[in-house]
Amino acid sequence: MTFLEINNIQKSFGDNVVVHDFDFAAQRGEFVSLLGPSGCGKTTVLRMVAGFERQTAGTVSLDGKDISQLPANQRNVGMVFQAYALFPNMTVAQNIAFGLKIAKRPADEIAVRVREMLDLIKLPALGDRYPFQLSGGQxxxxxxxxxxxxxxxxxxxxxxxxxxxxxxxVALRDEIRSVQRELGITTLFVTHDQEEALSISDRIxxxxxxxxxxxxxxxxxxNRPRTRFVASFVGVxxxxxxxxxxxxxxxxxxxxxxxVVAGGFPKGQTGDAATLALRPEAITIGSGGEGANHLDGHVEEVGFQGSVVRIRVRCNDRMISLDSFNSRAAPPPERGxxxxxxxxxxVQVLEPA
Known part of the structure:
Protein backbone atom coordinates (compact mmCIF):
# COMPACT_ATOMS: atom_id res chain seq x y z
CA MET A 1 0.00 0.00 0.00
CA THR A 2 1.43 3.37 -1.03
CA PHE A 3 2.21 5.49 2.03
CA LEU A 4 4.49 8.27 0.83
CA GLU A 5 3.87 9.87 -2.57
CA ILE A 6 6.29 12.41 -3.99
CA ASN A 7 4.79 13.75 -7.20
CA ASN A 8 7.14 15.55 -9.59
CA ILE A 9 8.61 17.85 -6.97
CA GLN A 10 11.15 20.45 -8.02
CA LYS A 11 13.31 22.82 -6.04
CA SER A 12 15.03 25.93 -7.30
CA PHE A 13 17.17 28.50 -5.55
CA GLY A 14 16.91 31.47 -7.87
CA ASP A 15 17.86 30.25 -11.34
CA ASN A 16 19.60 27.17 -9.94
CA VAL A 17 17.41 24.04 -10.14
CA VAL A 18 18.70 21.54 -7.56
CA VAL A 19 15.91 18.93 -7.81
CA HIS A 20 14.28 18.09 -11.16
CA ASP A 21 10.89 16.32 -11.42
CA PHE A 22 11.45 13.91 -8.55
CA ASP A 23 8.66 11.31 -8.71
CA PHE A 24 8.54 8.44 -6.23
CA ALA A 25 6.21 6.38 -4.02
CA ALA A 26 7.12 4.35 -0.93
CA GLN A 27 5.06 1.57 0.61
CA ARG A 28 3.97 1.45 4.25
CA GLY A 29 6.79 0.07 6.38
CA GLU A 30 9.37 0.31 3.60
CA PHE A 31 12.98 1.35 4.18
CA VAL A 32 14.12 3.50 1.25
CA SER A 33 17.57 5.05 0.81
CA LEU A 34 18.33 8.14 -1.25
CA LEU A 35 21.84 7.46 -2.52
CA GLY A 36 24.15 9.77 -4.40
CA PRO A 37 27.23 12.00 -4.23
CA SER A 38 27.36 15.27 -2.33
CA GLY A 39 25.31 17.96 -4.02
CA CYS A 40 23.02 15.58 -5.92
CA GLY A 41 19.86 16.88 -4.16
CA LYS A 42 19.09 13.95 -1.85
CA THR A 43 19.07 15.99 1.37
CA THR A 44 16.96 18.68 -0.31
CA VAL A 45 14.36 16.01 -1.17
CA LEU A 46 14.38 14.84 2.46
CA ARG A 47 13.97 18.40 3.74
CA MET A 48 11.03 18.95 1.39
CA VAL A 49 9.34 15.83 2.78
CA ALA A 50 10.06 17.07 6.32
CA GLY A 51 8.74 20.56 5.57
CA PHE A 52 12.03 22.37 6.21
CA GLU A 53 12.16 23.37 2.53
CA ARG A 54 9.16 24.32 0.41
CA GLN A 55 9.11 22.72 -3.03
CA THR A 56 9.02 25.00 -6.06
CA ALA A 57 6.60 22.63 -7.82
CA GLY A 58 4.95 19.27 -7.19
CA THR A 59 3.29 17.71 -4.14
CA VAL A 60 4.10 15.48 -1.19
CA SER A 61 1.43 13.18 0.30
CA LEU A 62 1.68 11.06 3.44
CA ASP A 63 -0.83 8.33 4.25
CA GLY A 64 -3.24 9.70 1.64
CA LYS A 65 -3.03 13.33 2.85
CA ASP A 66 -1.40 16.15 0.90
CA ILE A 67 1.13 17.71 3.29
CA SER A 68 2.85 19.90 0.73
CA GLN A 69 1.79 23.18 2.34
CA LEU A 70 1.91 22.13 5.98
CA PRO A 71 4.65 23.48 8.25
CA ALA A 72 7.19 20.99 9.55
CA ASN A 73 5.63 20.76 13.02
CA GLN A 74 2.32 19.60 11.57
CA ARG A 75 3.60 16.79 9.33
CA ASN A 76 4.06 14.15 12.04
CA VAL A 77 7.43 12.95 10.82
CA GLY A 78 10.49 12.19 12.92
CA MET A 79 13.86 13.58 11.82
CA VAL A 80 17.35 12.40 12.76
CA PHE A 81 20.23 14.67 11.73
CA GLN A 82 23.86 13.98 10.95
CA ALA A 83 25.04 16.18 13.84
CA TYR A 84 22.77 14.58 16.50
CA ALA A 85 21.31 18.02 17.51
CA LEU A 86 20.82 16.96 21.12
CA PHE A 87 20.24 19.63 23.76
CA PRO A 88 23.51 19.73 25.76
CA ASN A 89 21.86 21.06 28.93
CA MET A 90 19.31 18.21 29.04
CA THR A 91 19.79 14.64 30.16
CA VAL A 92 19.22 11.71 27.83
CA ALA A 93 15.75 11.20 29.29
CA GLN A 94 14.92 14.88 28.95
CA ASN A 95 16.08 14.92 25.32
CA ILE A 96 13.87 11.93 24.52
CA ALA A 97 10.92 13.51 26.34
CA PHE A 98 11.26 16.90 24.64
CA GLY A 99 8.77 16.37 21.82
CA LEU A 100 6.25 14.78 24.16
CA LYS A 101 6.44 17.77 26.52
CA ILE A 102 5.93 20.15 23.60
CA ALA A 103 2.83 18.11 22.73
CA LYS A 104 1.70 18.52 26.36
CA ARG A 105 1.43 14.80 27.05
CA PRO A 106 0.77 13.77 30.70
CA ALA A 107 3.87 13.29 32.86
CA ASP A 108 3.17 9.63 33.61
CA GLU A 109 2.72 8.89 29.89
CA ILE A 110 6.00 10.67 29.12
CA ALA A 111 7.85 8.65 31.78
CA VAL A 112 6.56 5.37 30.36
CA ARG A 113 7.41 6.35 26.80
CA VAL A 114 10.94 7.45 27.73
CA ARG A 115 11.57 4.08 29.42
CA GLU A 116 10.27 2.31 26.31
CA MET A 117 12.62 4.32 24.09
CA LEU A 118 15.63 3.73 26.33
CA ASP A 119 14.95 0.01 26.17
CA LEU A 120 14.49 0.18 22.40
CA ILE A 121 17.89 1.80 21.85
CA LYS A 122 19.52 -0.49 24.46
CA LEU A 123 20.53 2.32 26.83
CA PRO A 124 18.16 1.67 29.76
CA ALA A 125 20.63 2.80 32.43
CA LEU A 126 21.83 6.02 30.80
CA GLY A 127 18.74 8.22 31.13
CA ASP A 128 20.40 10.54 33.68
CA ARG A 129 23.54 11.18 31.64
CA TYR A 130 24.19 14.27 29.55
CA PRO A 131 25.17 14.15 25.85
CA PHE A 132 28.82 15.01 26.55
CA GLN A 133 29.03 11.86 28.69
CA LEU A 134 28.06 9.63 25.75
CA SER A 135 29.95 8.25 22.77
CA GLY A 136 29.03 9.37 19.27
CA GLY A 137 27.12 6.14 18.65
CA GLN A 138 25.19 6.50 21.89
CA VAL A 170 28.23 -0.78 10.82
CA ALA A 171 26.82 -1.76 14.23
CA LEU A 172 24.50 1.24 14.43
CA ARG A 173 23.14 0.88 10.91
CA ASP A 174 22.13 -2.69 11.76
CA GLU A 175 20.46 -1.44 14.95
CA ILE A 176 18.58 1.25 13.03
CA ARG A 177 17.30 -1.36 10.59
CA SER A 178 16.31 -3.65 13.45
CA VAL A 179 14.38 -0.87 15.20
CA GLN A 180 12.71 0.12 11.92
CA ARG A 181 11.55 -3.44 11.32
CA GLU A 182 10.34 -3.83 14.88
CA LEU A 183 8.23 -0.68 14.67
CA GLY A 184 7.21 -1.12 11.02
CA ILE A 185 7.75 2.57 10.38
CA THR A 186 8.20 3.89 6.85
CA THR A 187 11.72 5.30 6.60
CA LEU A 188 13.59 7.57 4.19
CA PHE A 189 17.36 7.39 4.67
CA VAL A 190 19.85 9.75 3.02
CA THR A 191 23.40 8.51 2.45
CA HIS A 192 26.35 8.83 0.09
CA ASP A 193 27.72 5.46 1.29
CA GLN A 194 26.84 2.77 -1.23
CA GLU A 195 27.62 -0.10 1.15
CA GLU A 196 25.31 1.43 3.73
CA ALA A 197 22.44 1.73 1.25
CA LEU A 198 22.93 -1.76 -0.18
CA SER A 199 23.04 -3.42 3.24
CA ILE A 200 19.89 -2.05 4.88
CA SER A 201 17.47 -0.83 2.20
CA ASP A 202 14.34 -2.39 0.77
CA ARG A 203 14.78 -0.10 -2.21
CA ILE A 204 17.32 2.50 -3.30
CA ASN A 223 23.56 -6.31 -10.55
CA ARG A 224 21.50 -4.46 -13.18
CA PRO A 225 22.59 -0.81 -13.28
CA ARG A 226 20.74 0.95 -16.08
CA THR A 227 23.04 3.92 -16.61
CA ARG A 228 26.76 4.53 -16.70
CA PHE A 229 26.47 6.73 -13.60
CA VAL A 230 24.79 4.03 -11.50
CA ALA A 231 27.26 1.46 -12.78
CA SER A 232 30.25 3.56 -11.78
CA PHE A 233 28.88 4.96 -8.51
CA VAL A 234 27.59 1.75 -6.94
CA GLY A 235 30.39 -0.72 -6.33
CA VAL A 236 33.48 -1.46 -8.41
CA VAL A 260 28.87 -12.78 -26.81
CA VAL A 261 26.08 -11.12 -24.84
CA ALA A 262 23.05 -13.21 -23.89
CA GLY A 263 19.86 -11.69 -25.29
CA GLY A 264 21.66 -9.79 -28.04
CA PHE A 265 21.40 -6.06 -28.70
CA PRO A 266 17.72 -5.43 -29.50
CA LYS A 267 18.30 -1.65 -29.67
CA GLY A 268 21.64 -1.81 -31.49
CA GLN A 269 22.82 -2.14 -35.06
CA THR A 270 26.02 -3.48 -36.59
CA GLY A 271 28.82 -1.00 -36.01
CA ASP A 272 27.16 0.75 -33.05
CA ALA A 273 29.21 1.40 -29.94
CA ALA A 274 28.11 -0.47 -26.82
CA THR A 275 29.33 -0.68 -23.24
CA LEU A 276 29.35 -3.86 -21.17
CA ALA A 277 29.44 -3.78 -17.36
CA LEU A 278 31.17 -6.51 -15.34
CA ARG A 279 31.48 -6.76 -11.57
CA PRO A 280 34.87 -8.03 -10.30
CA GLU A 281 33.28 -11.11 -8.72
CA ALA A 282 31.78 -12.15 -12.09
CA ILE A 283 35.23 -12.73 -13.59
CA THR A 284 37.47 -15.74 -13.02
CA ILE A 285 40.98 -16.68 -14.05
CA GLY A 286 41.01 -19.66 -16.39
CA SER A 287 39.14 -20.89 -19.42
CA GLY A 288 35.78 -20.94 -17.67
CA GLY A 289 34.57 -23.90 -19.67
CA GLU A 290 32.35 -24.01 -22.72
CA GLY A 291 30.12 -21.00 -23.32
CA ALA A 292 32.30 -18.42 -21.57
CA ASN A 293 33.72 -15.17 -22.88
CA HIS A 294 37.50 -14.75 -22.72
CA LEU A 295 40.05 -11.96 -22.57
CA ASP A 296 43.83 -12.36 -22.33
CA GLY A 297 46.19 -10.25 -20.27
CA HIS A 298 48.80 -10.24 -17.55
CA VAL A 299 48.57 -9.58 -13.82
CA GLU A 300 49.41 -5.98 -13.00
CA GLU A 301 48.58 -5.83 -9.31
CA VAL A 302 47.40 -8.06 -6.46
CA GLY A 303 45.70 -6.49 -3.43
CA PHE A 304 45.03 -8.55 -0.32
CA GLN A 305 41.75 -7.49 1.35
CA GLY A 306 41.29 -10.20 3.95
CA SER A 307 38.68 -12.66 2.78
CA VAL A 308 38.90 -11.30 -0.77
CA VAL A 309 41.86 -10.80 -3.09
CA ARG A 310 41.50 -7.99 -5.65
CA ILE A 311 43.51 -8.78 -8.80
CA ARG A 312 44.05 -6.21 -11.54
CA VAL A 313 44.81 -7.52 -15.00
CA ARG A 314 45.95 -5.48 -17.97
CA CYS A 315 44.29 -6.52 -21.23
CA ASN A 316 45.88 -4.42 -23.99
CA ASP A 317 45.31 -0.84 -22.81
CA ARG A 318 42.46 -1.80 -20.48
CA MET A 319 42.73 -2.54 -16.76
CA ILE A 320 40.25 -5.12 -15.45
CA SER A 321 39.62 -5.84 -11.77
CA LEU A 322 38.48 -9.20 -10.51
CA ASP A 323 37.86 -10.60 -7.04
CA SER A 324 38.59 -14.07 -5.76
CA PHE A 325 38.15 -15.58 -2.31
CA ASN A 326 41.28 -15.86 -0.24
CA SER A 327 42.37 -19.47 0.04
CA ARG A 328 45.35 -20.74 2.00
CA ALA A 329 45.59 -23.65 -0.46
CA ALA A 330 45.65 -21.50 -3.60
CA PRO A 331 47.78 -18.34 -3.44
CA PRO A 332 46.96 -15.61 -6.01
CA PRO A 333 49.06 -15.26 -9.19
CA GLU A 334 52.17 -13.12 -9.05
CA ARG A 335 52.59 -9.83 -10.89
CA GLY A 336 53.43 -10.25 -14.55
CA VAL A 347 26.64 -9.52 -19.28
CA GLN A 348 24.93 -6.25 -18.42
CA VAL A 349 24.67 -3.79 -21.34
CA LEU A 350 24.49 -0.16 -20.26
CA GLU A 351 22.03 2.24 -21.80
CA PRO A 352 23.67 4.97 -23.93
CA ALA A 353 24.39 8.20 -22.07
Missing amino acids: QQRVALARALAVRPKMLLLDEPLSALDAKIR VVMSAGRIEQIGTPFEIY LNLLEGRITDPASGRIEVDGREL TPVTLSFSHD
Whole structure:
Protein backbone atom coordinates (compact mmCIF):
# COMPACT_ATOMS: atom_id res chain seq x y z
CA MET A 1 0.00 0.00 0.00
CA THR A 2 1.43 3.37 -1.03
CA PHE A 3 2.21 5.49 2.03
CA LEU A 4 4.49 8.27 0.83
CA GLU A 5 3.87 9.87 -2.57
CA ILE A 6 6.29 12.41 -3.99
CA ASN A 7 4.79 13.75 -7.20
CA ASN A 8 7.14 15.55 -9.59
CA ILE A 9 8.61 17.85 -6.97
CA GLN A 10 11.15 20.45 -8.02
CA LYS A 11 13.31 22.82 -6.04
CA SER A 12 15.03 25.93 -7.30
CA PHE A 13 17.17 28.50 -5.55
CA GLY A 14 16.91 31.47 -7.87
CA ASP A 15 17.86 30.25 -11.34
CA ASN A 16 19.60 27.17 -9.94
CA VAL A 17 17.41 24.04 -10.14
CA VAL A 18 18.70 21.54 -7.56
CA VAL A 19 15.91 18.93 -7.81
CA HIS A 20 14.28 18.09 -11.16
CA ASP A 21 10.89 16.32 -11.42
CA PHE A 22 11.45 13.91 -8.55
CA ASP A 23 8.66 11.31 -8.71
CA PHE A 24 8.54 8.44 -6.23
CA ALA A 25 6.21 6.38 -4.02
CA ALA A 26 7.12 4.35 -0.93
CA GLN A 27 5.06 1.57 0.61
CA ARG A 28 3.97 1.45 4.25
CA GLY A 29 6.79 0.07 6.38
CA GLU A 30 9.37 0.31 3.60
CA PHE A 31 12.98 1.35 4.18
CA VAL A 32 14.12 3.50 1.25
CA SER A 33 17.57 5.05 0.81
CA LEU A 34 18.33 8.14 -1.25
CA LEU A 35 21.84 7.46 -2.52
CA GLY A 36 24.15 9.77 -4.40
CA PRO A 37 27.23 12.00 -4.23
CA SER A 38 27.36 15.27 -2.33
CA GLY A 39 25.31 17.96 -4.02
CA CYS A 40 23.02 15.58 -5.92
CA GLY A 41 19.86 16.88 -4.16
CA LYS A 42 19.09 13.95 -1.85
CA THR A 43 19.07 15.99 1.37
CA THR A 44 16.96 18.68 -0.31
CA VAL A 45 14.36 16.01 -1.17
CA LEU A 46 14.38 14.84 2.46
CA ARG A 47 13.97 18.40 3.74
CA MET A 48 11.03 18.95 1.39
CA VAL A 49 9.34 15.83 2.78
CA ALA A 50 10.06 17.07 6.32
CA GLY A 51 8.74 20.56 5.57
CA PHE A 52 12.03 22.37 6.21
CA GLU A 53 12.16 23.37 2.53
CA ARG A 54 9.16 24.32 0.41
CA GLN A 55 9.11 22.72 -3.03
CA THR A 56 9.02 25.00 -6.06
CA ALA A 57 6.60 22.63 -7.82
CA GLY A 58 4.95 19.27 -7.19
CA THR A 59 3.29 17.71 -4.14
CA VAL A 60 4.10 15.48 -1.19
CA SER A 61 1.43 13.18 0.30
CA LEU A 62 1.68 11.06 3.44
CA ASP A 63 -0.83 8.33 4.25
CA GLY A 64 -3.24 9.70 1.64
CA LYS A 65 -3.03 13.33 2.85
CA ASP A 66 -1.40 16.15 0.90
CA ILE A 67 1.13 17.71 3.29
CA SER A 68 2.85 19.90 0.73
CA GLN A 69 1.79 23.18 2.34
CA LEU A 70 1.91 22.13 5.98
CA PRO A 71 4.65 23.48 8.25
CA ALA A 72 7.19 20.99 9.55
CA ASN A 73 5.63 20.76 13.02
CA GLN A 74 2.32 19.60 11.57
CA ARG A 75 3.60 16.79 9.33
CA ASN A 76 4.06 14.15 12.04
CA VAL A 77 7.43 12.95 10.82
CA GLY A 78 10.49 12.19 12.92
CA MET A 79 13.86 13.58 11.82
CA VAL A 80 17.35 12.40 12.76
CA PHE A 81 20.23 14.67 11.73
CA GLN A 82 23.86 13.98 10.95
CA ALA A 83 25.04 16.18 13.84
CA TYR A 84 22.77 14.58 16.50
CA ALA A 85 21.31 18.02 17.51
CA LEU A 86 20.82 16.96 21.12
CA PHE A 87 20.24 19.63 23.76
CA PRO A 88 23.51 19.73 25.76
CA ASN A 89 21.86 21.06 28.93
CA MET A 90 19.31 18.21 29.04
CA THR A 91 19.79 14.64 30.16
CA VAL A 92 19.22 11.71 27.83
CA ALA A 93 15.75 11.20 29.29
CA GLN A 94 14.92 14.88 28.95
CA ASN A 95 16.08 14.92 25.32
CA ILE A 96 13.87 11.93 24.52
CA ALA A 97 10.92 13.51 26.34
CA PHE A 98 11.26 16.90 24.64
CA GLY A 99 8.77 16.37 21.82
CA LEU A 100 6.25 14.78 24.16
CA LYS A 101 6.44 17.77 26.52
CA ILE A 102 5.93 20.15 23.60
CA ALA A 103 2.83 18.11 22.73
CA LYS A 104 1.70 18.52 26.36
CA ARG A 105 1.43 14.80 27.05
CA PRO A 106 0.77 13.77 30.70
CA ALA A 107 3.87 13.29 32.86
CA ASP A 108 3.17 9.63 33.61
CA GLU A 109 2.72 8.89 29.89
CA ILE A 110 6.00 10.67 29.12
CA ALA A 111 7.85 8.65 31.78
CA VAL A 112 6.56 5.37 30.36
CA ARG A 113 7.41 6.35 26.80
CA VAL A 114 10.94 7.45 27.73
CA ARG A 115 11.57 4.08 29.42
CA GLU A 116 10.27 2.31 26.31
CA MET A 117 12.62 4.32 24.09
CA LEU A 118 15.63 3.73 26.33
CA ASP A 119 14.95 0.01 26.17
CA LEU A 120 14.49 0.18 22.40
CA ILE A 121 17.89 1.80 21.85
CA LYS A 122 19.52 -0.49 24.46
CA LEU A 123 20.53 2.32 26.83
CA PRO A 124 18.16 1.67 29.76
CA ALA A 125 20.63 2.80 32.43
CA LEU A 126 21.83 6.02 30.80
CA GLY A 127 18.74 8.22 31.13
CA ASP A 128 20.40 10.54 33.68
CA ARG A 129 23.54 11.18 31.64
CA TYR A 130 24.19 14.27 29.55
CA PRO A 131 25.17 14.15 25.85
CA PHE A 132 28.82 15.01 26.55
CA GLN A 133 29.03 11.86 28.69
CA LEU A 134 28.06 9.63 25.75
CA SER A 135 29.95 8.25 22.77
CA GLY A 136 29.03 9.37 19.27
CA GLY A 137 27.12 6.14 18.65
CA GLN A 138 25.19 6.50 21.89
CA GLN A 139 24.30 10.11 21.07
CA GLN A 140 22.95 9.07 17.70
CA ARG A 141 20.82 6.37 19.36
CA VAL A 142 19.37 9.03 21.66
CA ALA A 143 18.62 11.23 18.64
CA LEU A 144 16.82 8.26 17.07
CA ALA A 145 14.82 7.64 20.27
CA ARG A 146 13.82 11.31 20.47
CA ALA A 147 12.54 11.20 16.89
CA LEU A 148 10.55 8.02 17.54
CA ALA A 149 9.18 8.98 20.96
CA VAL A 150 6.36 11.09 19.49
CA ARG A 151 5.18 8.12 17.37
CA PRO A 152 5.69 9.77 13.97
CA LYS A 153 4.07 8.38 10.86
CA MET A 154 7.42 8.40 9.10
CA LEU A 155 11.11 8.47 10.01
CA LEU A 156 13.59 10.64 8.08
CA LEU A 157 17.33 10.07 8.51
CA ASP A 158 19.83 12.57 7.08
CA GLU A 159 23.23 10.81 6.88
CA PRO A 160 23.00 9.89 10.58
CA LEU A 161 26.10 7.66 10.56
CA SER A 162 28.63 9.72 8.62
CA ALA A 163 30.30 11.20 11.72
CA LEU A 164 30.99 7.80 13.29
CA ASP A 165 33.97 5.53 12.85
CA ALA A 166 33.68 2.44 10.66
CA LYS A 167 32.94 -0.25 13.27
CA ILE A 168 30.38 1.83 15.15
CA ARG A 169 28.77 2.84 11.85
CA VAL A 170 28.23 -0.78 10.82
CA ALA A 171 26.82 -1.76 14.23
CA LEU A 172 24.50 1.24 14.43
CA ARG A 173 23.14 0.88 10.91
CA ASP A 174 22.13 -2.69 11.76
CA GLU A 175 20.46 -1.44 14.95
CA ILE A 176 18.58 1.25 13.03
CA ARG A 177 17.30 -1.36 10.59
CA SER A 178 16.31 -3.65 13.45
CA VAL A 179 14.38 -0.87 15.20
CA GLN A 180 12.71 0.12 11.92
CA ARG A 181 11.55 -3.44 11.32
CA GLU A 182 10.34 -3.83 14.88
CA LEU A 183 8.23 -0.68 14.67
CA GLY A 184 7.21 -1.12 11.02
CA ILE A 185 7.75 2.57 10.38
CA THR A 186 8.20 3.89 6.85
CA THR A 187 11.72 5.30 6.60
CA LEU A 188 13.59 7.57 4.19
CA PHE A 189 17.36 7.39 4.67
CA VAL A 190 19.85 9.75 3.02
CA THR A 191 23.40 8.51 2.45
CA HIS A 192 26.35 8.83 0.09
CA ASP A 193 27.72 5.46 1.29
CA GLN A 194 26.84 2.77 -1.23
CA GLU A 195 27.62 -0.10 1.15
CA GLU A 196 25.31 1.43 3.73
CA ALA A 197 22.44 1.73 1.25
CA LEU A 198 22.93 -1.76 -0.18
CA SER A 199 23.04 -3.42 3.24
CA ILE A 200 19.89 -2.05 4.88
CA SER A 201 17.47 -0.83 2.20
CA ASP A 202 14.34 -2.39 0.77
CA ARG A 203 14.78 -0.10 -2.21
CA ILE A 204 17.32 2.50 -3.30
CA VAL A 205 16.81 5.73 -5.23
CA VAL A 206 20.10 6.62 -6.94
CA MET A 207 20.39 10.35 -7.64
CA SER A 208 22.74 12.49 -9.71
CA ALA A 209 22.58 16.23 -10.39
CA GLY A 210 19.10 16.54 -8.90
CA ARG A 211 17.58 13.73 -10.96
CA ILE A 212 16.66 10.11 -10.34
CA GLU A 213 19.03 7.79 -12.18
CA GLN A 214 17.47 4.49 -11.10
CA ILE A 215 15.07 3.06 -8.52
CA GLY A 216 15.33 -0.58 -7.50
CA THR A 217 16.14 -3.15 -4.87
CA PRO A 218 19.77 -3.44 -3.76
CA PHE A 219 20.04 -6.56 -5.95
CA GLU A 220 18.76 -4.68 -8.99
CA ILE A 221 20.88 -1.59 -8.40
CA TYR A 222 24.05 -3.59 -7.96
CA ASN A 223 23.56 -6.31 -10.55
CA ARG A 224 21.50 -4.46 -13.18
CA PRO A 225 22.59 -0.81 -13.28
CA ARG A 226 20.74 0.95 -16.08
CA THR A 227 23.04 3.92 -16.61
CA ARG A 228 26.76 4.53 -16.70
CA PHE A 229 26.47 6.73 -13.60
CA VAL A 230 24.79 4.03 -11.50
CA ALA A 231 27.26 1.46 -12.78
CA SER A 232 30.25 3.56 -11.78
CA PHE A 233 28.88 4.96 -8.51
CA VAL A 234 27.59 1.75 -6.94
CA GLY A 235 30.39 -0.72 -6.33
CA VAL A 236 33.48 -1.46 -8.41
CA LEU A 237 32.71 -2.07 -12.05
CA ASN A 238 34.63 -2.89 -15.20
CA LEU A 239 33.36 -1.08 -18.30
CA LEU A 240 34.16 -2.73 -21.63
CA GLU A 241 33.55 -0.52 -24.66
CA GLY A 242 33.25 -2.18 -28.04
CA ARG A 243 31.47 -2.29 -31.41
CA ILE A 244 28.50 -4.51 -32.17
CA THR A 245 29.28 -7.01 -34.94
CA ASP A 246 26.00 -8.97 -34.91
CA PRO A 247 23.14 -7.49 -32.84
CA ALA A 248 20.82 -10.51 -33.18
CA SER A 249 23.31 -13.03 -31.83
CA GLY A 250 24.76 -10.59 -29.29
CA ARG A 251 28.25 -10.44 -30.77
CA ILE A 252 30.50 -7.51 -29.95
CA GLU A 253 34.19 -6.86 -30.59
CA VAL A 254 36.23 -5.65 -27.61
CA ASP A 255 39.99 -5.15 -28.01
CA GLY A 256 40.06 -7.39 -31.07
CA ARG A 257 38.28 -10.25 -29.26
CA GLU A 258 34.70 -11.23 -30.10
CA LEU A 259 32.46 -11.54 -27.06
CA VAL A 260 28.87 -12.78 -26.81
CA VAL A 261 26.08 -11.12 -24.84
CA ALA A 262 23.05 -13.21 -23.89
CA GLY A 263 19.86 -11.69 -25.29
CA GLY A 264 21.66 -9.79 -28.04
CA PHE A 265 21.40 -6.06 -28.70
CA PRO A 266 17.72 -5.43 -29.50
CA LYS A 267 18.30 -1.65 -29.67
CA GLY A 268 21.64 -1.81 -31.49
CA GLN A 269 22.82 -2.14 -35.06
CA THR A 270 26.02 -3.48 -36.59
CA GLY A 271 28.82 -1.00 -36.01
CA ASP A 272 27.16 0.75 -33.05
CA ALA A 273 29.21 1.40 -29.94
CA ALA A 274 28.11 -0.47 -26.82
CA THR A 275 29.33 -0.68 -23.24
CA LEU A 276 29.35 -3.86 -21.17
CA ALA A 277 29.44 -3.78 -17.36
CA LEU A 278 31.17 -6.51 -15.34
CA ARG A 279 31.48 -6.76 -11.57
CA PRO A 280 34.87 -8.03 -10.30
CA GLU A 281 33.28 -11.11 -8.72
CA ALA A 282 31.78 -12.15 -12.09
CA ILE A 283 35.23 -12.73 -13.59
CA THR A 284 37.47 -15.74 -13.02
CA ILE A 285 40.98 -16.68 -14.05
CA GLY A 286 41.01 -19.66 -16.39
CA SER A 287 39.14 -20.89 -19.42
CA GLY A 288 35.78 -20.94 -17.67
CA GLY A 289 34.57 -23.90 -19.67
CA GLU A 290 32.35 -24.01 -22.72
CA GLY A 291 30.12 -21.00 -23.32
CA ALA A 292 32.30 -18.42 -21.57
CA ASN A 293 33.72 -15.17 -22.88
CA HIS A 294 37.50 -14.75 -22.72
CA LEU A 295 40.05 -11.96 -22.57
CA ASP A 296 43.83 -12.36 -22.33
CA GLY A 297 46.19 -10.25 -20.27
CA HIS A 298 48.80 -10.24 -17.55
CA VAL A 299 48.57 -9.58 -13.82
CA GLU A 300 49.41 -5.98 -13.00
CA GLU A 301 48.58 -5.83 -9.31
CA VAL A 302 47.40 -8.06 -6.46
CA GLY A 303 45.70 -6.49 -3.43
CA PHE A 304 45.03 -8.55 -0.32
CA GLN A 305 41.75 -7.49 1.35
CA GLY A 306 41.29 -10.20 3.95
CA SER A 307 38.68 -12.66 2.78
CA VAL A 308 38.90 -11.30 -0.77
CA VAL A 309 41.86 -10.80 -3.09
CA ARG A 310 41.50 -7.99 -5.65
CA ILE A 311 43.51 -8.78 -8.80
CA ARG A 312 44.05 -6.21 -11.54
CA VAL A 313 44.81 -7.52 -15.00
CA ARG A 314 45.95 -5.48 -17.97
CA CYS A 315 44.29 -6.52 -21.23
CA ASN A 316 45.88 -4.42 -23.99
CA ASP A 317 45.31 -0.84 -22.81
CA ARG A 318 42.46 -1.80 -20.48
CA MET A 319 42.73 -2.54 -16.76
CA ILE A 320 40.25 -5.12 -15.45
CA SER A 321 39.62 -5.84 -11.77
CA LEU A 322 38.48 -9.20 -10.51
CA ASP A 323 37.86 -10.60 -7.04
CA SER A 324 38.59 -14.07 -5.76
CA PHE A 325 38.15 -15.58 -2.31
CA ASN A 326 41.28 -15.86 -0.24
CA SER A 327 42.37 -19.47 0.04
CA ARG A 328 45.35 -20.74 2.00
CA ALA A 329 45.59 -23.65 -0.46
CA ALA A 330 45.65 -21.50 -3.60
CA PRO A 331 47.78 -18.34 -3.44
CA PRO A 332 46.96 -15.61 -6.01
CA PRO A 333 49.06 -15.26 -9.19
CA GLU A 334 52.17 -13.12 -9.05
CA ARG A 335 52.59 -9.83 -10.89
CA GLY A 336 53.43 -10.25 -14.55
CA THR A 337 51.80 -13.68 -14.84
CA PRO A 338 49.93 -14.14 -18.18
CA VAL A 339 46.31 -15.10 -17.56
CA THR A 340 43.06 -15.75 -19.38
CA LEU A 341 39.98 -14.12 -17.92
CA SER A 342 36.57 -15.72 -18.39
CA PHE A 343 33.04 -14.56 -17.68
CA SER A 344 29.49 -15.56 -18.55
CA HIS A 345 27.52 -14.46 -21.60
CA ASP A 346 25.02 -12.96 -19.15
CA VAL A 347 26.64 -9.52 -19.28
CA GLN A 348 24.93 -6.25 -18.42
CA VAL A 349 24.67 -3.79 -21.34
CA LEU A 350 24.49 -0.16 -20.26
CA GLU A 351 22.03 2.24 -21.80
CA PRO A 352 23.67 4.97 -23.93
CA ALA A 353 24.39 8.20 -22.07
